[in-house]
Amino acid sequence: MLEFTHIGDLSSDEVDRIRDVYQPLAESVRDLVDATIRTEVDADEVAAVKAEIDALTAQLRARQIDGAFGVRYTTAGDRMAWGNPVVGIRNPIAPPLVIERDASGAAFTDFVMGAPYEGPPGFVHGGMSALVLDHVLGEAASDGVIPRFTGTITLRYLRTTQLGRLHAQAHVDRTEGVKTYVVGHLADKDGITVEAEGVFITPKWARDQN
């Protein structure tokens, strides 16, 4: 039995085991999302597929957590934002991004955005670029111990971003008291498309720990 409500009690091995159960499900639903947008099969078949999906959803809901997923921690203290719409491995909305860090602490990520993220025909929705950059700048602002939350963020769109393979990165420019200034950008295969700068705030409860 998988007790997600008590996942904070699980060891890293157990977390790995649970990841292996749920991650493939989210990957399959992610693929279904894409097919739902692009399918041209006819009305009867769509109705039949819809009915089967409703039955599967009911099956999954037979036992589920109340409300949203939240953020869980393992006994080792690892942060499990599995429901997150940017990085969450259990969230079919998330591409999902895998955030990496270089030696200087800068955050970067390489990922793919297809049909579900389209705004202008063939291009990434401008707000999706904002979603990604907000998240990547936030990761760069946080040192892995103390979370920091977006105060303000400004996005400058140099040109439209082509759907396909994308890259985002961000690094801390400077820190002044509770404010951390972060800059970053999004790039498609032809270069930088959106520049971002943000001010991130250390939450009150974490300030004494600094």
Add this chain to the structure above:
Amino acid sequence: MLEFTHIGDLSSDEVDRIRDVYQPLAESVRDLVDATIRTEVDADEVAAVKAEIDALTAQLRARQIDGAFGVRYTTAGDRMAWGNPVVGIRNPIAPPLVIERDASGAAFTDFVMGAPYEGPPGFVHGGMSALVLDHVLGEAASDGVIPRFTGTITLRYLRTTQLGRLHAQAHVDRTEGVKTYVVGHLADKDGITVEAEGVFITPKWARDQN
């Protein structure tokens, strides 16, 4: 047979008929996305559901458009952004928002965000607020004839946004040449949470039509 590749040739009645086919499918997948994040059923059952989803996806992909959905127009000239990740009725990632306009031309929308949009536990991901505001400001900037694209957008986070019923609105502050200045905000049940201002640009191809 439904020919989405030729949907520009369809009358409003035919578009309504096609909407009635595909919109319920996207609604069901949207519900499945939520269940995928929240389910606690055990490993065997998850694996069985996953296998069935893969089969349904293959069924939908038996006939599908190449690439992303794009934006289609009806014979009546109505814009059908059905694949859009904010307003697309065929995109399970979209809540979807329904944008309304008041007499002054301001854009507003009331919608709900649950588990798939969560960042901090119980709250909307800050980047999701950015996604919504980018879109709503863009709608306010466009007069329904000439589209305008985001040049820059600045978001100021006053506090975290609670998951649940939300409201967003935006209006044109002023227009100077090709630049349209728009302001707006996002609110949860307790009031305004994020303020936004953006500069939207009339694309070159549309400037002569002004």
